[in-house]
Amino acid sequence: MKLLLVEDNRELSSWLKRLLNQSGYAVEQAYSGEEAGTLLLTQQYDAVLLDLTLPGVPGQAVLKGLRRxxxxxxxxxxxAQDSLPDIVEHLNLGADDYLAKPFDITELEARLRSLLRRSSGRINPVLHCGAIRYESNSKRFFVNEQDLNPTPREHAILEMLMRRQGSTVSKKALCDSLCTLDDCVSAKALEIYILRLRKKLEGSGAQIITLRGLGYMLTHDTAA
Structure with a gap:
């Protein structure tokens, strides 16, 4: 899952990015409304975390532009604008949820998971491939009922492959899902993550197939 975090407080932004990365999200940062608007024109995100008080273009204008x-x-x-009129106004403008500062990271993550479930039209989906089970609600992978404990980048790669299992996922799409403004993943690095995942998935009855010149595919190994 790739998020856009729009927050002008760089210390808070770095803290949120670090914690969300640990939970398996790829996070791209913007520190102004103008920067956010540019990114939203050129990139696709699974969700946007948007502060309202931004230098230059305010967060409300970013929201209006998105919905327009x-x-x-x-x-x-x-x-930090936590009055009821502020909350109602921005929900009416098209925001999907509203969290007042200061907040607890566990509440932020719970609201984010709920928002992503609603946007995908699924309630607590569980995906399977062989003996792999992915619980989207808790963002946890299991193999043969054992917690897989992938790294954040391994998690992001495997989640995309699970959601598109049986279909080819290009190297570019996988690299883009891991890329942030200050840290992009090369095709060579992606191959290393795929190799590590293959080792972790041994005995699962699933395999990651390389399709030369096309990308990767997660399939159920019928020979297993």
Whole structure:
């Protein structure tokens, strides 16, 4: 899952990015409304975490611009403006949820999971491939009922492959899902993550197939 975090407080932004990375999210940061608007024109995100008080273009304008284009990307407002009129106004403008600062990271993650479930039209989905089980609600992978404990980047790769199992996922799509403004993943690094995942998935009855020149595919190994 790739998120856009729009927050001008760099210390808070770095803290949130670190914690969300640990939970398996790829996070791209923007520190102004103008920067966020540019990224939203060129990139796709699973959700946007949006502060309202931003230098230059305010967060409200970013939200309006997104909805004016009929862009359905889920938006979670994170703001110190916590009055009921503020909350109602921004929900009416198209925000999907509103979390007042200061907040606990566990509440942020719970609201984010709920928002992503609603946007995907699924309630607590569980995905299977061979003996692999992915519980989207808790964002946990299990193999033969044992917790897989992938690294954040391994988690992001395996989640995308699980959601598109049986279909080819290009190297570019996988690299883009891991890429943030300050840290992009090369095709060579991706191959290393795939190799590590293959080792962790041994005995699962599932395999990651390399399709030369195309990308990767997660399939159920019928020979297992």
């Amino acid at each position: 284009k009929d862009d359905p990307t889920p938006v979670l407002i994170i703001s």
